[in-house]
Amino acid sequence: MQQSDSQTPSQLEAQYVARQALFSSTGELVAYELLYRDSPQNCFPQGMGDSKATGRMFFDLILLQGLEKVSAGLPAFLNLATDALLEQIPQLLPKDNTVIEIVERSRGVSELVHVVSALKKKGYRFALDDYDQDPKWQPLLELVDYIKIEMEPKLISTVMLIKKLRMVYPQAQIIVERIETPEQAKAVVGAGADLLQGYFFAKPAMLEFKNISPAKRVIIELLQLTMSAEIDFKEIAKRISVDVSLTARILRMANGLSGTRANISSLQQAVTYLGEQSIRRFIRVLALGELGAQKPAELTKLGLMRAQLIAELVSPAGKAMVEQGYLLGLLSVLDAVLDVSLENLAKEFSLDGALSGALLNAQGMLGQALNLAYACEQCQWPLAEEILQTIRPASEPQVLYAALSQSRIYCDKTMELLSD
Template sequence: MKYSYIARQPILDKDKHTLGYELLFRDGPQNTFPEIDPEHATSRLLSDHFLSTHYETLGDKLGFVNFPYQSLINKVPTLFPSDNLVVEILEDCPPTEELLAVVKEMSQLGYKIALDDFIPSKEWRAFLPYVSIIKFDIRQVPIEKARMFMLRLSGSKIEFLAEKVETYEEFEQAKKAGFDYFQGYFFSKPEMISRKSLEPSFMTVVQLLTEISKENINYSAIESLISKDVTMSYKLLAFVNSSSIVKTRIQSFKQALVYLGEDKLRKFISLVALASTQDSKPDYLYGLSIQRARYCELIGSRLNEKLESGQAFLTGMFSLLDSLLDRPLEQILDEISVDESIKLAITQNEGILGDILVLTKAYEKAEWDKVQQRCQAIGLDQNALSECYDASVKWTADLLSVKTN
């Protein structure tokens, strides 16, 4: 039986490249299941989720995992390979001699140790030689105060991570203060450095996404759009010819579209949407837009309400266009032909599509109370929500692993 949610939040470097993900669990007594011991919950979550789903989707990225005190004393982290696991010591762990001995041992075994939500105090001084990363919640420890602490440790090998970075300004301040890594949602807001126009290839992608959201796909319209874009044409044929379903080489767009069918066509267009956007944006943002689209689609498929094929998918995909193009959503949505229900869902959180999008964003941010409320409001089983998230993460990882060049 699944009794847990898990979400992942990106951790980015100064260039906004993804270093890894913090895997966020619902495992405390305040979270819906008070009868489950947090230590037991963490063990179950590690085996159910980290091993079965998220571990395989981390790729070459690091997985940051919170461990309660007893899990550390029991050396639970050593059950997992050390190469892409960062062991986070929770802020409520007491800095005992027993914990210090375990931290020392894990450090010698090659595990990266992080102090989570760190508040500077002399009790933790003995731990510092064995710590790789110190995380400051900038809502609790102001950036300037953190900067003074980091200066004192400037000769050490410790790297510093700023948590709860919510705006681009905070990201810039934290970078200047000397932080190495950043966690938060600053990248999902437009930076507004300069106005980007909708480039022809990206405009084609947007029009294609609009076409595949319709109940009856117009293959002629799709063929017409693809044939006008040389890059898209090449990628379509390369994608179809690399597919296991193709026995003879495909030569025409129409033939390719017939072979692909609706599901694979959506997959292909999503993939090209990833590849055709601006290189200067964080890679995580493209992955998130695809994952969010798929997650919205899977949630929509579990509801009793009848949704047109592709509507929930497009709602998720288009909800990040402002971040990808550095322009207000309303302005972008006015320029493209998109269904009014999708537009209202994205800009006003209206209707069932709006409910799905709000639920998806709450899940991504691990706002579990809000997640539970929204599940009840739309009549969605909470176990189904967890399954949909796992499936969307796997689906996205699969897409990115076959990224066409």
């Protein structure tokens, strides 16, 4: 996207969304409509299409910040472009508190009918936005849960349309937007409108969040791929190849780890050399370094140290537990790296119950190992030795201090590779 004249570099470091309230006919706040913005100016960006706005708000804001946080726990009405609907992107959203708005500029109504029908069977709700009385919408009107109309210049025209829609489509709730006077509000409620929106009630309120750069999106996607039961090497190479800097860094790290610098000259070679187990850890280490590039280096060191320490401590439980422990250590610092909550990270990466429980509630062996790492970082040695006994009963304290020593060596070596 080209930078508009109104944007400054500092503004581009943030992500914006406008949130406009919807009220019931009795005046109760019941939902918010989320509107994409690219600057503190409270208006839709000029020259930006629906698809791009959908993508930017979807990834940068809703998936990482969490829909519940953005909508203050109320149902959220969210515009989705035709392409996003056809790709069934709504399935990434929680169906209980989301209403998908089909914009009036949507095309391919017959295709949309098929997708909407399928998603409604799964419990998703839909609204037809800015209904303009075009006959082409008739198949969708029979499916949607909400019909949004704007105030007409003549109040009587709006009143008559509400009554007509109430009679023909009784299954749908009628939302009237652009209400600007108490007379308009009273008239549309009297005609049967269910929800009301407009400057008379509230203007869109601006919210500002930390932005996630395109480069970081690639890293997050790679992290997600490493959490699958089976690694898709082709997909990983594809994601890496779109970023020249990332490709170069992976080759440097692979050469450094192999001890034969310059022998590995392609992504395929790097993947083949590392193998499935190593590529998981390799990408996770790289991810922490890349995502934390604008953060203090100590944060990256903390994540690496914590990850390796947990892996060392749970090693008697087997290879799978070691990998989970290592991942847990890295994830435990990503909230500070990305400025998002651990709860949202757990949802974003679809963590399994054991890993999520360990990260959020210190459950199980992994959770105790994470607590032990915290105790070591705070120099609470008696507590650390006590927790060690719950993870590895009858172990001597020397086991802990040896693991700490190995973790420091690993951290120093890895930081050197990251800084090459």
